[in-house]
Amino acid sequence: MKPAPFDYVRPRSLPEATALLSDESANAKIFAGGQSLGPMLNLRLARPAKLVDIRNIQALRAVRVDEKSYSIGATLTHAEIEDGAFEDFSQGLLPFVARGIAYRAVRNRGTVGGSLSHADPAADWVSTMAAIGATMVVHGPAGERRVPAEQFLVGAFTSKLGATELLTAIELPRLSATARWGYYKVCRKTGEFAKAIGVTIQDPRAGIFRVLAGSTEGRPVLLARSGETLATQGADRAAGVARQEIEEVLPHLEPGHRQQLAVAVQRSLQKISLLETV
């Protein structure tokens, strides 16, 4: 389990990185935390001719804050988010999610952008960003474009990122102080990828009522009807709707898997109602 030979470069700026990536025939690949790419290289499932290590590009570590939204750089690590290396505008959701990813050693190196770009349906950030309604900022030879997080995955391990493009940042809405969220994973063991993820975010002040089922073997699924029910009739009612909606929108999954998704979503909703009653 040793990688095939490759070249390694460490650009210091975004234009430099884009230039390295723009020549498709060079077969270059971005290397961020290496926590997914490393094993793929060792298993020789990924065989790039060149690795472009983006960890030294300061611009990719920036945090920018507006009144309603903020953006976080793609190479911030799970551990930095967990530790509160920058001010939290998610009412605790991002640090909570970060803390539940893998083990600390993986979190020390793994990056939020790497996780999203890797596009594993079971990854925590893939579900979280889609649930929160984040926007991916993508930079390529043709300039910058934005993709809604909920549409970012095309399927398992494929995203809307082109081979010459780079995810630079993620823009998120600021959650208000009255926001409530529930995040529930079904995992067989600590640090393992989730079998099912349920996310609920409710922020009446910002008009956010979103319910999501993740780790679905493909793009995470926003449960529109459950979200509406949450907005109009509350979390307990939404929990009943969610099970039905999952049966409808994910008919191709194994019944056991649908069951686990339903439970994850229901428990994320339950968390909201528990918070409401406090």
Added chain:
Amino acid sequence: MASEGIGARVLRKEDARHLRGRGQFVGDIRIPGMLEVAFVRSPVAHALIRERKKPAGFENSVIFNDDMPGVLPITTRSSIPGYKVSDYPALAAERVRFVGETIAMCVAPNRAAAEDLCELVDIQYEELDPIVNCATGRASGVKPLHDGWTDNLFLRTSFDQGMDEVIAKAPVVVELELSTARQTMHPMEGKGLVAWWDHRAGQLVVHTSTQVPHMIRIGLAECLGIPQAIIRVAAPDVGGGFGYKCMLMPEEVAVAWLAYTRQGAFRWIEDRREHLTAGANARQHEYKIKAYADERGRFLGLDADVAVDCGAYSVWPFSACLEAAQASGNLPGPYDLKAYRCSTFSVATNKPPFAPYRGVARPGVCFAIELTIDAIAKAVGREAWEVRLENLVAASAMPYTNVTKKFYDSGNYPASLLEVKRMIDFDRIRSEPRRDAKGRYLGVGFATYTEQSAHGTKVFAQWGLPLVPGFDQAHVKLTPDGALEIKAGIHTIGQGLETTLAQIAHEQTRVPLKDIRVVLGDTANTPFSTGAYASRGIVMTGGAVSVASEIVAGRIKSIAAHLLQVRPEDISFRDGAIFAGEASVSYEDVGRAWYMRPDQLPDDVDRGGLEATGAYKPQIDSGVFSYASHAAYVAVDAETGLVEILDYAICEDCGTMVNPMIVDGQTIGGAAQGVGTALFEESPYDDNGQPLASTLIDYLLPGPTELPRFRISHMETPSPYSAHGLKGVGEGGAIAPAGALVNAINDALAPLNAAVHTIPASPERILAAIAAAKPTLNDAA
């Protein structure tokens, strides 16, 4: 001075280097000029090899079977009638029989370059239908995996005693179909070896990560066709073995051949992917059980059909049949059972060759018999522990010869069961609601087992194995400065023998523990031992160390008596010195007298000097039986299928404990692996014989957060038949968890009328069991 002998809770001598990362494992060994080996392995489960081509310019760095003329395949003969022999080649030439089988050896300056070379080797396959499970493999008319075989079984056995009578009149009959998953053993350190040619000694030196260095020397000499005298096998630190490292592996033969023929240094270090695929070789059984009982749940008879998914070849020396033999012999467990019928099928399949993993067959049979007991209890409407108690061999019946002629030497099995029932607080659990605040279902389960340990000559001969253990030997020597050196051919693989053997020597000689050194596992300087397996080390080698130390202690006394001018009977050991009344000499004085100032000694001094080789085996070859009861308390989330272990209690008895902390360590480590067997670990194969768990993402090992705090209590019933009353304890912990945990899960699921019969009890299996019991999922919510 606090005691350091048998029974003392002393820290392990080996820990200082291991805790500081200063152990020396195979991967730490560097020999100048050493080259790395990587293997081209079969990507298909079953195929004829049509063509093999080396890349141009690398003819010497790529080795095929034909490049190794005279090297024999690994062949395990057996004296059991009906046993079929398989030839397991170091490198396959004409046919491959499992994914991961070695076909070519590629040599390069480093592993990455060796793997690059592997990719350039061109092998053409003509695929054949694979046999991927027992059902296909034992069906009549299936084409056998090996030429010249009449059916596809390595062996078929049957045992039948007294069943006909029972079947006719038993009021209660319980039927069960059970299965256990294929597993990989996952020692923390994988397999690996460095082999090099020692020009000075004129010897092939093999540093291999093994439990059985002396056996590996025999096996290598046979396969390479060279004299044993020119092979030295020296095992370095070994980071866990569990049975994976008690067999001769094709990679060992191939790399040793390279070093021998090229007179250079070569190494191969197994990586985790190789282990997960080519090493998926343990535990997979299938059971069809029919149990007969009376209205109280007393066992009247047991009828079992047991199939073992043996993989493609027989391993050496333990053969493809040890597992089934152990299964058939141990299925009756600790129970008083008079009538028993058992047919076993050792089925050849296109999977890696089956090897004996910690507990050898018993985790499977314990799971089977313990689920059977619970099913009987359910059928007669009693608590499972009561039915268990009803059937356990009573202390008053000891020693007890069971229906398969196993001789249970000593112990109180019912007491261990009652103790774990108390520890787990069974009565409180039963008085409380069956669901917790989160709505999870709660359940408690038990399992009791016996662990035949240190079984010897006659037992292994009866299993027909090519290499039968006899006496184990150890060499003990007092050095000129009064320290003690112990040499034994067994090896320590993490079980603490450097400490426990020293404790036994201390018991006899009273030389302070810090002055006792233990050297193990090197054929160049240790007496012969078949090695570390079958929970035999402390009994066999411990016994040999005891014998040798006793001899040396006597000689120390004689010389000391002369120096103090008293009779040897007047000498006693105390406080690290040698006394006659108030007068004393030191161990160093004695050593110096023999080695450096023999002029001080009388002419008739014992010329054996201050060293001796002792040999030992217990008075009986049938083994000494450790045993334990386990109790598990679990919460099952019926919506997700996830299980949490709330509490876990163990009451074990391994006879006299040399070091209770090491007994605890062995028990906890084994039980952790048992939790893996029960809930997590599984190497599934698809219909093409492709292993589906090729990384640790797919193969789940329990981690610290998945394991309970095992609570252990000890009983200590010395065996009347072994030195110091010792019994083995290496394997036991791993045996019972699957039985106890799945019984607990099924107890929890009882209100839903669901039960799991396959391990691991994964969330999917638990949800499927619930769904099968209730047609719609929605009800569970």
